[in-house]
Amino acid sequence: MTEAVIDTKKLANFIDGVWEKEKVESVPVINPATGESIVEVPLSTAEDVDRAVAAAKKAQKEWSLVPAPQRAEVLFKIGSLMKERKEHLAQLLTMENGKVIEEGRGEVQEGIDMAFYMAGEGRRMFGQTTPSELKNKFAMSVRAPIGVVGIITPWNFPIAIATWKSFPAIVAGNAVVWKPATETPIMAYELAKICEEAGLPKGVLNVVFGKGSTVGDSMVHHDDIRVISFTGSNDTGRDIAAECGKQLKKLSMEMGGKNAVIVMDDADLDLAVEGILWSAFGTSGQRCTACSRVIVHKDVKTAVEERLLSAMETLTIGNGLDESIKVGPIINQAGIDKIKKYISIGNEEGAKLLAGGYELKDGKYKSGHYFAPTLFTNVKADMRIGQEEIFGPVVSLIPVDSFEEAIEANNSVSYGLSSSIFTKDVNRVFQAQRDLDTGIVYVNAGTTGAEIHLPFGGTKGTGNGHRDSGVQALDVFTEWKAVYVDYSGKLQRAQIDVE
Ligand code: NAP
Numbered sequence: 272m273t274e275a276v277i278d279t280k281k282l283a284n285f286i287d288g289v290w291e292k293e294k295v296e297s298v299p300v301i302n303p304a305t306g307e308s309i310v311e312v313p314l315s316t317a318e319d320v321d322r323a324v325a326a327a328k329k330a331q332k333e334w335s336l337v338p339a340p341q342r343a344e345v346l347f348k349i350g351s352l353m354k355e356r357k358e359h360l361a362q363l364l365t366m367e368n369g370k371v372i373e374e375g376r377g378e379v380q381e382g383i384d385m386a387f388y389m390a391g392e393g394r395r396m397f398g399q400t401t402p403s404e405l406k407n408k409f410a411m412s413v414r415a416p417i418g419v420v421g422i423i424t425p426w427n428f429p430i431a432i433a434t435w436k437s438f439p440a441i442v443a444g445n446a447v448v449w450k451p452a453t454e455t456p457i458m459a460y461e462l463a464k465i466c467e468e469a470g471l472p473k474g475v476l477n478v479v480f481g482k483g484s485t486v487g488d489s490m491v492h493h494d495d496i497r498v499i500s501f502t503g504s505n506d507t508g509r510d511i512a513a514e515c516g517k518q519l520k521k522l523s524m525e526m527g528g529k530n531a532v533i534v535m536d537d538a539d540l541d542l543a544v545e546g547i548l549w550s551a552f553g554t555s556g557q558r559c560t561a562c563s564r565v566i567v568h569k570d571v572k573t574a575v576e577e578r579l580l581s582a583m584e585t586l587t588i589g590n591g592l593d594e595s596i597k598v599g600p601i602i603n604q605a606g607i608d609k610i611k612k613y614i615s616i617g618n619e620e621g622a623k624l625l626a627g628g629y630e631l632k633d634g635k636y637k638s639g640h641y642f643a644p645t646l647f648t649n650v651k652a653d654m655r656i657g658q659e660e661i662f663g664p665v666v667s668l669i670p671v672d673s674f675e676e677a678i679e680a681n682n683s684v685s686y687g688l689s690s691s692i693f694t695k696d697v698n699r700v701f702q703a704q705r706d707l708d709t710g711i712v713y714v715n716a717g718t719t720g721a722e723i724h725l726p727f728g729g730t731k732g733t734g735n736g737h738r739d740s741g742v743q744a745l746d747v748f749t750e751w752k753a754v755y756v757d758y759s760g761k762l763q764r765a766q767i768d769v770e
Contacts, residue, residue, distance in 0.1 A: 288473025343393020
């Protein structure tokens with residue numbers, strides 16, 4: 272088991288290209304697998320945000336004038352450095368977040384992919400040309416950068432989500448102020464170092480560490496931040512949306528999920544169980560796209576229960592740096608307490624607990640935060656454990672009588688992030704992709720595993736219509752500008768001088 276070493280005892284804000292080391296108040300970053308402190312993270316203030324925004328505002332003026340293909344060159348360098356340091360980043364990610372090392376590597380790879388993909392956009396960033404209704408007149412639309420953008424990220428994907436947001440913002444000519452989650456700030460420190468080494472001009476990316484209630488809140492209220500891109504919980508998202516609404520500030524939000532795998536009576540059950548296992552218990556269920564419900568046709572319910580139970584026995588639980596471990600820790604005690612609360616709710620609601628349902632505290636689990644993979648069955652779609660986000664390794668089996676009932680159960684939640692169906696019936700495949708009310712639909716695969724060149728995000732309570740990643744991410748960080756060039760030499764009036 273190798274453990275990467277971080278080159279500092281205390282992280283520092285990165286503002287205007289300077290590592291600010293003088294901050295005094297700080298808190299430890301705790302490895303959820305061991306309970307040990309890895310590094311200290313400063314708790315910044317509103318004044319720090321002000322300085323970061325001022326630096327970003329100044330830098331953005333010049334950065335926006337650098338041709339996009341040249342801006343992209345810096346992203347290519349950032350991607351290359353991330354690739355060189357993939358293992359170092361993955362180990363630190365596992366240490367601060369707890370996800371198993373294989374997934375840590377996967378998450379870093381997602382950031383690398385995003386760097387190269389968005390660098391490619393530096394030579395595309397297509398607008399449109401279109402005929403004018405008037406003679407000797409040219410019409411086109413182009414993307415324009417917006418200015419200073421604020422990005423606020425959660426602990427469960429400390430590097431991938433930041434790259435989904437900052438790389439499109441940067442290639443489009445904006446400057447960024449980034450507040451990472453206080454629980455997992457190390458990836459922000461490492462990525463900022465990489466950006467500096469890659470030659471990103473000072474002030475284009477600024478990192479301010481600290482609490483959401485101070486640093487995040489100041490960003491949301493700041494007049495010079497023109498866009499907020501937020502990923503996190505619905506409670507926080509609702510407050511941010513209310514404030515951005517008051518200020519008429521552009522806001523992109525990605526929030527919770529209550530994702531389901533549907534298993535039809537004709538499904539390849541071994542494949543379905545493999546997909547459920549990976550998407551439900553990977554990252555210990557702490558993914559926004561985690562499978563938290565299995566909607567199963569009654570004819571295969573018992574078979575799915577049996578196979579899933581026996582597959583769950585193969586799950587090894589422990590420190591994710593150990594390559595043999597499949598399920599890592601829960602991020603903190605509050606996370607454990609929330610899961611325990613839902614176990615009680617499930618029992619009270621009359622669901623049948625088939626496996627797990629308890630915290631692991633003895634022996635090698637003593638110093639970390641671990642929870643046993645859990646399976647409930649006989650869950651009704653409208654029970655709270657079938658409706659609310661638990662964010663842990665807990666799966667609820669919901670039996671249904673038909674395909675139609677399965678779709679209805681899937682769509683009955685307030686969230687709309689990801690869904691999946693296992694079936695061999697091509698008609699059902701196409702009906703399902705049409706009728707499943709989620710931003711992401713998988714066929715014969717679990718609910719996780721998004722690829723960065725496709726739009727990522729959800730419908731209903733999961734988001735507000737924007738998308739992270741894919742070319743669609745550029746829509747968050749650019750304004751469309753319509754440009755008309757009249758070369759007729761006379762005043763031509765649209766809608767009036769049309770012959
Ligand atoms: P969270 O508590 O809402 O925190 C998210 C971020 O917001 C953190 O950086 C947090 O800072 C900050 N924050 C907290 N209060 C704030 C405020 N008043 N103003 C501005 N910023 C504030 O969420 P979380 O527990 O970290 O993340 C888990 C949630 O994220 C789950 O619901 C999950 O489904 C969702 N998620 C969604 C997606 C998606 O793409 N749909 C992806 C991943 C995660 P501090 O924590 O440092 O105080």
